[in-house]
Every structure is written in C-alpha cells, then in structure tokens.
Amino acid sequence: MGGKRSRKAPISGLGDDMALGWLIRFLIAVVAVRMAWKFFSGLLEGAAQRPRVPPRHGVKLVRDPVCGTYVDRSRAVSARGRGGVHYFCSEDCRTAYRRDPRGSAARA
Numbered sequence: 001m002g003g004k005r006s007r008k009a010p011i012s013g014l015g016d017d018m019a020l021g022w023l024i025r026f027l028i029a030v031v032a033v034r035m036a037w038k039f040f041s042g043l044l045e046g047a048a049q050r051p052r053v054p055p056r057h058g059v060k061l062v063r064d065p066v067c068g069t070y071v072d073r074s075r076a077v078s079a080r081g082r083g084g085v086h087y088f089c090s091e092d093c094r095t096a097y098r099r100d101p102r103g104s105a106a107r108a
C-alpha cells in the first residue's frame, strides 16, 4: 500500500510562475503604453509646430463694404457681387450685403 503519490508542485511555486507571467504582461503593457505615448505626443507636437495662420507680412487687408471694417482677406467672408468679389468681416455683413447690395455699395 503505498503512498506513492506524485506530489504536485507547491502552491508557492505555482504562484511564482503566475507572478512571472504577470510581470511579462506588465512589461509588455508598459512598452505598449510608452510607444502609444510617443506616437500621440509626436502627433501633438507636429500639430503645434504647424503654423495655423500665414505670416503677418503676407496679410492683405480688405474693406468690408457693409460696416467699413478692414479685415484680413484670408479670414474674410467672401461673396461674388457686382464688380467682382467682395469681402466681409462676418456672415452677418455678407447677408446684409446680399439683401441690399445697392444700399451697402452706396454707403461704401
């Protein structure tokens, strides 16, 4: 009658294996997070370094015929009308011009 049982690995040993597994997973996660962080920070830097507005010396000012304000042409609201393209400081002015182009032109 034997007690010839094959003893299973002690729980502590099993725990070590699991700990190693978790450690590897943790390291992989850290590497993945760092790569993702580098990727996103690179994107942010690229977006920040790209100039959103052209340099000042290239700015052309145009006069809004409705309210008389001078506006940066690249930011102005444009509309085709009699005598070519007109530029406005806002949608409101363009709408006003379209509603009454003669009145606006008379005031300009």
Ligand SMILES: [Zn+2]
Pocket (backbone or CB within 6 Å): 064, 066, 067, 068, 069, 088, 089, 090, 093
């Ligand atoms: Zn205006």
